[in-house]
Amino acid sequence: MALLDIENLGLAMTSFEGETQILHGIDLTIERGEIWGMVGETGSGKSLTGLSVSRLIPSPPGRYTSGAIRFEGQDLLQADEPAMRRLRGRRIGMIFQDPTTNLNPAFRVGTQLVDVALHAGRADPSVLGLAPGASARALKAAAKARAVEMLDHVGITNPAERIRSYPHELSGGMKQRVLIAMAMIGKPDLLIADEPTTALDVSVQAQILRLMHALVHERDIGVLLITHNLGVVAQICTHVAVMFRGRILEKGPVRAVLKHPSHAYTKALLDAVPRAHTKRGELRGLGGIDMEAAE
Amino acid sequence: MLFYFIRRVAMLVPMLLGLSLLLFVVARLLPGDPVGLAAGPNATPELIERLRAEFGLDQSLPMQYWTYLTGLVQGDWGQSVFTRRPVFEDLMTYLPATLELVIAALVIAIVLGIPLGLLTAVYRNGVLDYVTRTVALGGIAMPRFFLGLLLQLGFAAWLGWLPLAGRFPLIGFPPEHVTGFYTVDAVLSGDWEGLRLALAHLAMPAFAMSLSPLATIMRMMRASTIEVLQQDYVLTERALGLSSRLILFKYVLKNAMTSTLTIIGLYVSWLLGGTVLVETVFDWPGLGLYATQAILTQDFMPVIGVTMVIAMIYLVTMLLVDLLYGVFNPKVRYS
Known part of the structure; x- marks a missing residue:
């Protein structure tokens, strides 16, 4: 059984102008050990696909018009909120784009980590190394220990002290490490990372990608990595899906798609990547291709 | 620090x-x-x-x-020409009555206003939201003394549930004097009947005074909660499975408190300065009545004394508010 199987997913959003179809029949299957890169320009529906898996799109305005999202066989579109909450943070981890705005500024990073660990531990005590039916006190102690351990694991030095830091006392890269620790503390089977490196500078980007790569291999989990950076895809993804206007135009193993793109849009996207020998004034945009034809 | x-x-x-x-x-x-x-x-x-x-x-x-x-x-605040007593002694008699009223009004306003603000932000444009917003608008618009009169008419004259005015029955003995707060003194001396009477007398004037701050705190809290709910970190907290109750009453509340705290601080002086109307309507023997009498008889020393006390309480409140900012917003550094 596939870890995640999105089948013919359709999503519509209501606004003042009426209902607009946003996602058109998304099909995507992620197995354990696969890192799927999802690329596409702004507004192509990458993030909404990611948020749909965790059922984080409020309804209204969102409405699923068709399809299913099966997580280990269970259709998440049929799941109620309590059932979804048991999956979030425990079976499905999420990381978002901007580390400076995704940590709560009024709380120590430890408080937030411990609360997520406690939530995951309540759903499944074995996550914290406890037997089923562990006491609340045991859970709390284990959650605290696990928070320190997890900070250490994502490469934060002096974790026992750092756990008492407020977000504004940490650098952007450290904050993203904390957020990765928060997403991974419940030992999820699926990680959805929505542009996790976009807000970081290049050298930190590489560190964070290496860290994610290591964590994924260690745990054998599936990853949906949403990005608009083809360089990132080439570096760590095993598979790639190219999105455009709410559709997946092309998908497959990363090598095949990037080396031999079958779709005109993918080609245009690849040509738009600036290279070291690109001359001044030669930077190509996507304006040259016929969007209607591409659809 | x-x-x-x-x-x-x-x-x-x-x-x-x-x-x-x-x-x-x-x-x-x-x-x-x-x-x-x-x-x-x-x-x-x-x-x-x-x-x-x-x-x-x-x-x-x-x-x-x-x-x-x-x-x-040295604690010698001059003498009142009218009461022929030292002003300091007068203040010690009347200040606890007013403080009890102000604190009771503030507690009502905070205890109801903050949760209502949070909930109306979450369920905005729902039934609760419309009802509380309408009542809040009335609460801000209606003068305190008029509300006091309405309450007296309803709860004392028609229903007869609460005493019409005063701080304690004229024929009863107030609880043994320790702090001057009848409710606190009653608890300290274990006088439960006294506590009941003190609370019955406190209820209407405190509620009449609390409605305006309650409405303002609620609206402030609602606005800042709506803003906080749209922050990225709330999405992250939801995405990692934290319960909506934990997110709202722990993570959102603390972030939304800062602006509300300013309002609460300002209301302390507003309430202290405005007790005179409510004290007159409810015949509450507090600073407001004392000050009015002093002004009307051109009794200088009590007027100065009352103003100094209110100013002192206000300045101390502002200091407390400034210190509390640091609790709610860790980025605030005192230097």
Whole structure:
């Protein structure tokens, strides 16, 4: 059984102008050990696909018009909120784009980590190394220990002290490490990372990608990595899906798609990547291709 | 932090000094003759002279101020011409009554206003939201004394559930004096019947005073909660499975508190300064009634005393609010 199987997913959003179809029949299957890169320009529906898996799109305005999202066989579109909450943070981890705005500024990073660990531990005590039916006190102690351990694991030095830091006392890269620790503390089977490196500078980007790569291999989990950076895809993804206007135009193993793109849009996207020998004034945009034809 | 605190407390001294000087000058510049009023229409010139000397009014103004200032520091706040008692003693009698009223009103406003603000933000445009917003608008718009009259009409005259006015039954004995707060004293001395009576008398005036701050706190809280709910970190917290109750009452609440805290601080002075209307309607023996009487009889010392006390409480409240900012927003650094 596939870890995640999105089948013919359709999503519509209501606004003042009426209902607009946003996602058109998304099909995507992620197995354990696969890192799927999802690329596409702004507004192509990458993030909404990611948020749909965790059922984080409020309804209204969102409405699923068709399809299913099966997580280990269970259709998440049929799941109620309590059932979804048991999956979030425990079976499905999420990381978002901007580390400076995704940590709560009024709380120590430890408080937030411990609360997520406690939530995951309540759903499944074995996550914290406890037997089923562990006491609340045991859970709390284990959650605290696990928070320190997890900070250490994502490469934060002096974790026992750092756990008492407020977000504004940490650098952007450290904050993203904390957020990765928060997403991974419940030992999820699926990680959805929505542009996790976009807000970081290049050298930190590489560190964070290496860290994610290591964590994924260690745990054998599936990853949906949403990005608009083809360089990132080439570096760590095993598979790639190219999105455009709410559709997946092309998908497959990363090598095949990037080396031999079958779709005109993918080609245009690849040509738009600036290279070291690109001359001044030669930077190509996507304006040259016929969007209607591409659809 | 400690250094900041000491510096802020030290800054209170020149502020209070300046205020006392200003008050003193204004009070003395007012037309009128308190001694004449106190001595009555048939007083002999000798009696008036004697009273003037007794109250120190025959000395030069700078001398009078100096006498007053040194007295202030030593707890001698001058004498009321009208009650013939030391002002400090009067204040110690009336201040607890007013503080009890103000604190009760604030507690009602905070305990109801903050959760209602949070909930109406979450369920905005729902039934609860519309009902509370309408009531809140009325709460802000309606004058306190008028609301007080309506309450008296409803709960005392028609329903007869609550006493019409006063702080305690005239024939009853108030709880043993410890703090001067009847409710606290009743609890301390285990006088439960006294507590019931004190609360029954407190209920209407406290509610009448609380409605406006309650409405403002609620609206402030609603607005800042709506803003906080749209922050990225709330999405992250939801995405990692934290319960909506934990997110709202822990993670959102603390972030939304900062602006509400400012409003609460401002309301302390608003309530203290505004007790006079409610105290008049409910015949509540507090600072407001005392000050009104003093102003009407041109009794300088009580007026200065009341103003100084209110100013002191206000300045201390502002200091507390500034310190609390640091609790709700860790980025605030005291230096």
